[in-house]
Structures are given as C-alpha cells and as structure tokens.
Amino acid sequence: MTNDIEELQSEKDYLRYAMGNISSNGVVSTSNKLLRPIELSSNEYKALLYAMAVANYGEKNNQEKEITEQTFIYLYKNDLGNLLGLDKKNSVNVAIDRIYKDLSSRVAHFVVEEPENDSKRKKKTVHSVVPIIRELRWEDSAKNALQIRFTSEVLPYFTRLANGNFTTYQLKHIFSLDSVASMSLYSFFLKNDFKYANQETYEVDMTLESLKSLIDLGGNKYDRWIDFRRYVLDKIVEEINANTDLVLHYEPIKKGRPVVGILFTVEKTLKTQDKDLITAQQLISQKIYLDVPFDQNNTVKELGAKFDMEMRAWYIHHADEKFQQWFKMEGCLTESQANVIVNDVIFQMEFAEAGVSLSDFKYEIKNKLIRNKTFVTQHRLRINEIFGAEIA
Template sequence: MSDLNEKEEIEYLPYCIGNIRHNGVVSTSNRLIRPIELSSNEYKALLYAMAVANYGEKNNLDHEITEQTYIYLHKDDLGELLGLNKKNSINVAIDRIYKELSSRVAHFVIEEPVDDLKRKVKKVHSVVPIIRELRWEDDSKNALQIRFTSEVLPYFTRLANGNFTTYQLKDLFALDSVTSMSLYSYIVKNEFKYANLDAYEVELSLENLKALIDIGDKKYDRWVDFRRYILDKIVEEINNKTSLELEYDSIKKGRPVVGVRFKIINGQKEILIPQSNEKTKIYLDVDFNDNALVKELGAKFDMTVRSWYIYANDPNYKELSKWFKPEGCLTDSQANVIVNDNLFQMEFSTPGVSMNEFKKEMKYKLKNDRDFVQANRKRLNEIFGKEVI
C-alpha cells in the first residue's frame, strides 16, 4: 500500500460507535439554533448521533470526523433513550425516523465580516441539509447509520476552542415535544451568565420566541391562544420533567403583548410517576400517530370509552407514562367525540366565536381543565353515552 493510501486511511475516522445512553452528554455550537420541522424522535436521534460523534472524537484525537464517517446508533441504545423496550416498537419508531430524517435541514446563525466600519460582523441565517447518507434497511436492523454533511459537522465536532453548550441527554430526552426541547436548550445555553444565582430572568420578544420554537409568526397570532395552546404546555412539561423551574410574565407595549419574561429557578427536584392500585385501569391520551407504538408496548384499546389503557402493574408502566392523561380529564379521542356533538355545540358555544375556535378551546378544556370537566361531568356522560371519566 502506498504512502498516499496510508495517509488517506488515517485522515478521517471511518465510524463512531458509542454506548452513550442516559448518562451521556451532547455538545453543540451556540450558533446552531435548531433543526427545523422535526418530530421529537427525529430530534432525539440527531442529538444522540451528535453525542456519539462527541464521544468518538474524544477517544480518537488523531482522527477527524468527516462526511465519510459513519455514526452508528445501536437500536437498543436508541430505543432505551426513546423510552421503548420491545423489538417491534423500536423498529416502528426507527422506521419512521429513517423515512423522515433524510430530507431535514438545520437552521444556523453565522457571523460574517463586513466592510462597514460601523459593524465588524453581520448575522446571516443559513439553512443547510443535515444528512449526507442514512442507512437502516438491512437484514439485521441492528443500527441506524448516519453520515452528516460537511456544512453541519463543525457545529458539533472540534468544539474545544469554540462557543458551545453541553447538555445532559437524560434531561433533553425526558421532554416529549420539540418546542419544549428548543426552549429548554435556549435557557441552558444562556445559563452560564447566571451561574451564581438561584433565580434569574430572561426576556424574549414574542417574535423571537415563536422563531425559537418554530411556530410561524402568523400562527396563534392571538396572545391568549399562543399562551393557552403552546406556552403553558411547554412550561408545564419543562417544570414536570427537568430540574428547571420556570415562571413567566407577559411584556406589553400598550395593550398588545410583545414579549415574554421568563423567571428561571435553578434546583434539583425528583420526578415522580403517580402510583395506583395494581388492578386500576390507567387510560392513555394517545395521538393517532402513536397508536402503533403504544400497542407494541402492550396497551389495550377499550372500545366502550374509545381509549387505550394499561393496568398499574404493567411492566411497561414507565415507558407508557408519557401518554398518561391528566387525572379527571378526557383523552383526545373522547374530546373529539364531545366537541363534534351537535347538542354539546348548542349548549356550550359562545356567540361571536367561530366553530373552529370553539372546538379548539373546548377540546383543550376537556383534556386539561379538570374543574371544567368535573363541573359538567353528568352532561358530558349523557352526550358521550357512557362514563368517560
């Protein structure tokens, strides 16, 4: 073999394999805002791949990770991080990741020099492809294999001298929505500024907050809708599933809300899963796209009340806990039946409110407002035709 070929063989790391799991970390450049339009599982798979790349880089200092480097995401490791533990459910989840991830792009903010003497740099927003190659459809299906593009690699490799943030995978992976993960990442990214404080405040304009969590500027243009359907859910999930505790106030300019002031309280708190009697049915609030996953995890469907359920002693209790519905509220499928009922619409609709707005508001109440459900429990059961609580 020639010297040239030997040189080529050591120019890059052929593959990265890391058994990262829940005790792992991932480091990314602060110039990376987020990959856009990703499902939570796709985002978690990308973060895990970046963590494996970080791990490979630390253990192979003389080799560079390039577009030619295959990063192996072992199925069992990825399944554990996604909260799955049955072969078929893991395959279903990774099949979905494989089909969607290859066409995704990432969003960056890049500072470039300018000739203007008043400014040294200008900020340029750049959208680039993430994946060079993705492999999964082999006979054994033991690992998802990713090759990243050269445009993306600098944002999570060779970061020693750059401006970057390190995240605990277990904290990011505890969150179910990409919007929650995006806000959580932003807060952690800015945490170093307030390292010695037990509590601090961060302000974001409403426009920047929507951009951060990838909500279109025209979507949820009314503050009351954005707060109710988006922001409250994000804050609740971060508070329930991570060590951060968030509070927020609106920032107004006259009457319109123009921004949000977050108060962040640092501290560790134990995340508890509620316990029930072993023979008690626990009903699940399952999105249609997740039906196959909960079925593979052993959940059963109760046709009487149109809802998936498990028993409290189910071996997959923890994996399925992400779908537990709030106590005393309805599941998504139950709420759909109620809000589409003509009698319910006649009794509960408000003059001047469109039918779409009415359904959206009522569905949220049925799924999240226990007091409203309890106050109207008898009537809801009559409309549904069965006991839905």
C-alpha cells in the same frame, strides 16, 4: 507512490466509525451557533442529538483522529429505542423506519458572522440553511443500527468544540421532553446559562415574536394571547418543569393592552433523581469488580455481591476475604466483560487476522483481555467505546 502515501495518511486522519452505548446519563455538546434543525419531529431531533453524543464520545476517545463526512456514526437500535421510551421490538423498528425516511431530507438553520466588505462594518450576520445528512443506512436484514454520515457543513457544530462557544446538555433532560418546542426553549435557556453562572434564579425577557420564532410557531397561529398561553406556552412550561433541571415561571410584558413579550424567571434545581445519581457516582469509585464464572453467579449473589449492568460484572464495595477467589487481575477485564468485547462485530472486523477462525480469534483475544494488562491498556479507548463508559 505519492498518492498511495497520501491515501494511507488520509485513512489514519479520520475516524472510520463512531460508536458508543450512550446511556440516558450521557451528554451531548453542540455549538451555540446552531439554532436547531428545522421542522423535525421529536424522535428525529432526539436521534440527531443521540448521534451527536456518539460523535462527541468517539472524538473524546480518539483525539488523534477527526470525524469527517466519511465517518459512520452508529445508533444502535436497542439503545435508541430505550432513549425514545420504546420497549417493543416492532414499535422500535417502526419509529426508526420513520426516522430513516424523514431525516434524510432535513436541513439545519445556522446564524454565522462573516467579514463584511464594507469598511464601515467589520462583520455581517448571515442566516443559512444546509443539509444535515450525507448518507443514512438502515439494513433490511439485520436492522440493528442506524448508520449516519453527516455533511461537512454541519460537523463543525458538534465536533472539535474544545475552543469554541458551545453548550453541553444532559440527554436525560432533553429526551424526557416530548415536544420539540419544549426542547427548543429548554436549549435556549441552557445556552444562555453562562451569563448567570453564579445565580440559582435569574430573569430573561423575550419578545413574543422571538419566542414564537424559537419554537417554530410560524404564520398566524395562536394570534390571541389567551390561546397562545393556554394551548402552547403553559404546556411547554409544565413539561420543562416536570422533567428537567429548570423550573420556569413567567409574566406577560404589555405595551398598553397587547402582550408584546414574556419575562421568564428561571430557577436551577437539582431533582431527586439527580441527587440519587450523584450518590451513585460517588459509590462507583468504591466498587471492587469480580471475575465470576457463569455457574458461580448465584454463589456470589448469596454472599452479598451485586451486579453492575453497565460494566457487565459483579462487584462489592469493600475488600472481603470470602470473595478473594474472584478478584480479577489488576488492569484486566472480567470474563463476562471480555465476552462483550470479542462478540462486538466491529471489534472483530478491526482485530481479526486473515486465516484465523472466529473461534480461535475469540479464544486468543479473550485470554489477553483477562490476563494481559499491557494489551488492555493499549486498546482501552476502543474497549471504553464499546461499553460507552470508562471500564473498571
């Protein structure tokens, strides 16, 4: 009996699935002790960051449950394809097939401090390499989502970070970089940004050896400074400057004639697209969403309503009597939003009742989502998770 109770308690303590439609405007948070995964392609690195973003989102919306080795994190094919910049079905499948085959054997590099037995030194620095993935699933028949279970050694570096030393990245900047070296250097500056929080421009110096190690340029590659600058560093700086919120300039640090380090000047900027995003976010709070039957879409469009793709609903910015018949019930969903929820496979698995047909289930739940504010409030976290945003 005791074992049964413990098993039920265990089921309640961890999150079975972590899902979310994480758009390019989403964010991911990782511990600063995680240097970076080793020898990953850019697509593998981005898939991992996307999985971590989904885990962050699932954790935020299910604070009473933990993400463990048993939690399946879903990377939906279409969302991942969009973030990778792939728009054809076959190219998305090929890319995820390659991620699936290569990612399972990858490891991560950590630097941690541990207590030292020697009384003269309180702590020692330890470098460790551990497996990243516990299980990967990519079903041949459906192929609609890559499912990942992370190892317990890796999970603490991107879950339960509230009291830790971590950095939050905007996915749109990371995913806009094609080079893993660029992603690594960009991440390095973001991790150290807290030291210069009130400065729009600051300087950071690095030894040449440290920089090459950071971007995983091992061996004797590009020993000549002129080759390293032309074929590696200039390309990294150009890519970061063109695609992210940082602008980098650099000067070589010399000891005699040889170059021994780099002095970076880092400028924090707000790109035009970021300014547009802030303006758009300000407008979102002013949106009034409408419940419009499919056959009346053209009518509300002609009257001036606009469609929000993320929220799956028509909206206006100011209350107007001519739209009154389409005002939705306060605290409830529109019909199109309810359709998204009841057609979510995992939602069906979690809420369907034995002996109730799928059509009856959809009809009943849809009515509750449209008309029952209490029901929507009770399941708002799960609804938000499906939409990947705070639903309005």
